[in-house]
Amino acid sequence: MNWEKFKTFFLVFLALSSIYLTGVFMYETTGLNKNFNLKEFDFPTVRINADEITHPQGLFINFGGDSYTAFFFDEDALWESIHATLENAIQEESLVRVDPMLFYSHAKERSVRIHYEYPVPLGEYFGDGFENEILVDEILLPLLGRNYILLRSGETYYQHRVILDEALREAVNGLESMDYRVFRTIEDRFSIQKVLEESGISVKVNATLIPSSEIKGVPFYKMAQVEEELSLQVMEAYVKKIFGSDLSFVKRMTDYDGTVIYMTNFGKQVLSFSSEGLIRYSDNAILDKDEKTPTTYKSDLQTAWNFIHYFEEDIEGLRLLKSEAQNQGILFTFTHSVAGTPIYYKGALEGEAIKVRVENGAVVDYRSNIRRKITEFRVDEFYGSADSFSRIFDKNFDTFSDNYRDEGDTPFTSDTQAYIFQLLNDIESFRFEYYIDTTVNTSTVIPAWRITIGGYVYHIDIYQGTLLHTGEERDHGLE
């Protein structure tokens, strides 16, 4: 009889133990010690260098006398001077709307022009936060004794009183005395307006800057390939950063396309590594929380920045490209740069390096396409100088033309001078960018011109003039 009771008791004990351990397995607890919980992790604060993160995509100097130079590289001394002048100097109540002609007439004088590819929040970047935030595309700093700056927000123009630092003028004077790369406007190079007006079309002057002098000595770079960047050891290091050192309840699986996935908590926390090197982390568990943590733009940016530097060790050259309000949070997009020049990563993130979505004070989605272990190599003995603008345009004209005609906004046939000049006049931007195609697992980072014409973005090898990539221009918000 006692034996029967003992067996009953033992069976009940086994059943209860099974239920308990199953619960432990499914809800990701050891029942004893919990090693790591990212949601409660206190990320080390990494100081944000404001001048680095707010670095524009284009910095153009007009020295006067139709002589310009352009920087897509870091020009530390100059940008530091500009940033020091503008930081915390902008006040919402001091902004005065002005006529666009004031902006463009000063742009023809000795001045510095800052260009952001995506509109940036003026109050967050250079003020103390605005009640009604203004997104700006360009800032113009006239250098001929005017104590104000001019700003463009789409089709709206503002003036703001600012005393320009003498260090800024000296930095510009210093650059002028050096051997700088000369740029000229498309209109100055080709006198387009006159030809088109003779053909009966009235156009605005295209002030896009294109290189005019010989360009030499631009290096290539080599980056780590995916197998090296995401070796098993490296992946496990990332996994431990997210899930802690105890991986007992972390499931690992490999998708049909080679993507390696780690997940816990019924898939609410997922970390994946694609065969093209894309790292993706998402944490939907945070979204289940009812309580909302009040945050500001700067605190969310700090959250994103801390996460990036925790997750990606030894990362340098990040620039904030844009920030978009989404649902209850913000999506921050960062570019990666080498030697101060942005890199276009062709792949899953459409050119961008890192995207971080912050909601309720925490990172809920993280995607990274960056590569490291960058080494420079010189090509002077092979290539000499870069192809001129005319040669680049000539080599790729057929592609430009086919896409341009598809947009369908020209009355001319493609074999006429007026058509060619109309296409030229529709060049919206021309800048320097490094290019790497992550979809083919190459390690070579190629110096390229990035040209935007009529809704299409082209990357062209600066030395060979060959087309590397064609993409469609994305909506930049303010047009």
Next chain:
Amino acid sequence: MMKKSALIIAFIWLLAVPAFAQNTLDGPIEVVSPTTGNYNDVVVGKDLYISVRIDEPVDYTVELVKMVEFEIDLEILDKMFLNIELTEEEKEQIIGANVVRLYTSLEARLRDLESKYEAMLGEDREDPEVDLPDGYEDLERLALEREILNLSKQFEEIKVAYEALSYQTIIEEEPLVYEGVLPFYERTITDARDGSYHLIFRDGTEEITYKYSFNLKTIDTVASEVFDSIPQHLLKLFD
């Protein structure tokens, strides 16, 4: 009267011949850069950028020259006066000096004759009723006109030689090539200096088809000119 008018027209035409090849070219090329402002001035920051649009295949060449003052080494003159044998190069220098001397004197003489002719025309306008005997009235004017015409021809010949001496080649003569979708001739002259320049176009012969002239000034020069033009008493305000 008709004969007088015809001679005046012929005379004006002959003096204008040097200008024919220079003012405008209504043809298949256009100088896009540099663009000239007042008094043919071009202001540059650092470099001089040359751009010529070529609208159709042409057989043209282009050359950029700068006007410089011809100066002869005084030692060469000393050698000449001392009957010391000169090298070929030194002989060319002597010829050059003679060309300059001749050009200068012809130019001065031509101006002098033009002034006399203008004065002569002026006298006629003031006193149109003067009636000289047939065959006598225009002799003096005819002689003057003939002298001017002859002198003009000599002047034109010596001018070609004079300008060749005064030209400093900046860009050697090279063909304009019509190729690609952007058939432009483009060159950049780094650290361009102030001075008078000519872009000379030839159509495959020695003759100058078109000359595009401009006076180059750097921004520093313009700034200095502006500063120098400020009255002294106003400059003190900046002290």
